[in-house]
Amino acid sequence: MQTDDRLIYLLFTAGQKLRNYLNSALSAEGAKVTVAQSGILFLLKQQNGRSMTELSQLMELDNSSITGLIDRLERAGFVSRNSDPADRRLSNVYITPRGLEEVNKAKVVIRKVNEEIKEGFTAEQVDTFKSVLKSFSPKFNSKLPSR
Amino acid sequence: MQTDDRLIYLLFTAGQKLRNYLNSALSAEGAKVTVAQSGILFLLKQQNGRSMTELSQLMELDNSSITGLIDRLERAGFVSRNSDPADRRLSNVYITPRGLEEVNKAKVVIRKVNEEIKEGFTAEQVDTFKSVLKSFSPKFNSKLPSR
DNA sequence: AGCGGATGTTTGATATGCCAAATATGTGTC
DNA sequence: GACACATATTTGGCATATCAAACATCCGCT
Numbered sequence: 001m002q003t004d005d006r007l008i009y010l011l012f013t014a015g016q017k018l019r020n021y022l023n024s025a026l027s028a029e030g031a032k033v034t035v036a037q038s039g040i041l042f043l044l045k046q047q048n049g050r051s052m053t054e055l056s057q058l059m060e061l062d063n064s065s066i067t068g069l070i071d072r073l074e075r076a077g078f079v080s081r082n083s084d085p086a087d088r089r090l091s092n093v094y095i096t097p098r099g100l101e102e103v104n105k106a107k108v109v110i111r112k113v114n115e116e117i118k119e120g121f122t123a124e125q126v127d128t129f130k131s132v133l134k135s136f137s138p139k140f141n142s143k144l145p146s147r
Numbered sequence: 148m149q150t151d152d153r154l155i156y157l158l159f160t161a162g163q164k165l166r167n168y169l170n171s172a173l174s175a176e177g178a179k180v181t182v183a184q185s186g187i188l189f190l191l192k193q194q195n196g197r198s199m200t201e202l203s204q205l206m207e208l209d210n211s212s213i214t215g216l217i218d219r220l221e222r223a224g225f226v227s228r229n230s231d232p233a234d235r236r237l238s239n240v241y242i243t244p245r246g247l248e249e250v251n252k253a254k255v256v257i258r259k260v261n262e263e264i265k266e267g268f269t270a271e272q273v274d275t276f277k278s279v280l281k282s283f284s285p286k287f288n289s290k291l292p293s294r
Numbered sequence: 295a296g297c298g299g300a301t302g303t304t305t306g307a308t309a310t311g312c313c314a315a316a317t318a319t320g321t322g323t324c
Numbered sequence: 325g326a327c328a329c330a331t332a333t334t335t336g337g338c339a340t341a342t343c344a345a346a347c348a349t350c351c352g353c354t
Contacts, residue, residue, distance in 0.1 A: 007264050007277065008165065008257065009186065013207050014283035015162035018155065019310095020342070021287035036310065039156065052333060060160050065311050067334055072309075089319045089332040110155065117154050120282060125275050130154065132268060132276040136161035139263065140168035166340095167312070183340065199303060212341055214304055219339075236302045236349045 022113055031105040037073055038106035040066075044079065044095040045103050051090045060137065078102055169260055178252040184220055185253035187213075191226065191242040192250050198237045207284065225249055 022035040033041065043058055044050060050058075056066045070093055073079040078099030084090035095103070118126050169182040180188065190205055191197060197205075203213045217240055220226040225246030231237035242250070265273050 007261050007273075007280075008169070008182070010277060010280040011158075011162050011165060014280045015158050016207070016341075017283050017287040018158060022155070023309095023342085034309070035155070035159075053331085060163070061310090062312060063333065064313080064335080068310070071334095087320070087332090091333065114154050116286065117279075117283075119286075121279060125279065126154075128272050128275045129279040130157060132264075132272065133154075133157040133161045135267060136164050136264075139266075140164040163311070170312085170339095181339070200301085208340090209342060210303065211305080211343080215340070218304095234302085234350070238303065 018113075018117075022109070025109045025113060026106060029105055029109050031102060031109065032076060033073070033078065033102050033106055035106075035110070037069060037078070038103060038110065040069055040073060040093075041078060041095055041099055041103035041106065044093060045100065048094050049092045051084070051092055053090075055093065073099070165260075165264075169256070172256045172260060173253060176252060176256050178249060178256065179223060180220070180225065180249050180253055182253075182257070184216060184225070185250060185257065187216055187220060187240075188225060188242055188246055188250035188253065191240060192247065195241050196239045198231070198239055200237075202240065220246070 019035060026033065026035065026038070031038075039059060040055060043055060052063060052066050052070065055070075056063045059066065070079060070081060074081055078096055080094050080096060082092050082094065084092050121129070166182060173180065173182065173185070178185070186206060187202060190202060199210060199213050199217065202217075203210045206213065217226060217228060221228055225243055227241050227243060229239050229241065231239050268276070
């Protein structure tokens, strides 16, 4: 064991491979969105008209990252942005019909890849994997505590 | 279970949190490198004078990603780039004394965070976690097969 | 020698993320 | 009603990735 950072390296590499694989699978299936963008569309399909901040909390991303994602989704015609009449600071985001078509295409791919991840492992192992992953967000959240 | 992409989301989020945490820990310890850059420095400390392609294979990153990483490391004075006299296509990268100091600072942080990841889990659980992570790279490598 | 294909690296365009600062709007208090 | 503070979003700068295309160099074959 020459490198003591194996876990870190493994996690980064796994995530990157997964992202690349998902994006090429999506595009191979004729989807025009990326995985990150499809995440937004899933959330809007589930409940339409969410605000930027709401999306950033659900995605666990910085607000400014959401701005970029929505910019690209809007440019592609998959969402629209309306400022809330009751509180004009809020920008409510709505999925469009074309966005809905898109998220349905993405769902197939994502569901399949999700299954592929589990292949070769028992349900118990997958559960362990999940619970370790779940520990990262509270453990390494450098944002909330110091505020 | 409304979202069927839980595993994917969990993995991406865990990786992002870890990256942010590591980068702020590094900078808090006075290191001037990021975690990605420290990965390069580790490899060069272990064996100096590696080529770009060698680095890209070891990091499992695209060649052009390495170009950027080395550009920034070189600008910061932590590595130097020399074209190989025997084969001038090759660019050999060497860690500098300042780069060595830097990697030693980084090592402390990285080793500590690596331990933190395991906290709250048994050695068995960590092993399972590792083996699932290790399955990603062969499973989702869209690069080599189709070439 | 010299052409043509293989190999190594960089460049340019794009997507994702972060942070800090700017901007816009709302709210509460004197 | 106006000022101060809080909240929501965007902007600008940067780091990290990808891909495809350009460029540089080498190697083998005629």
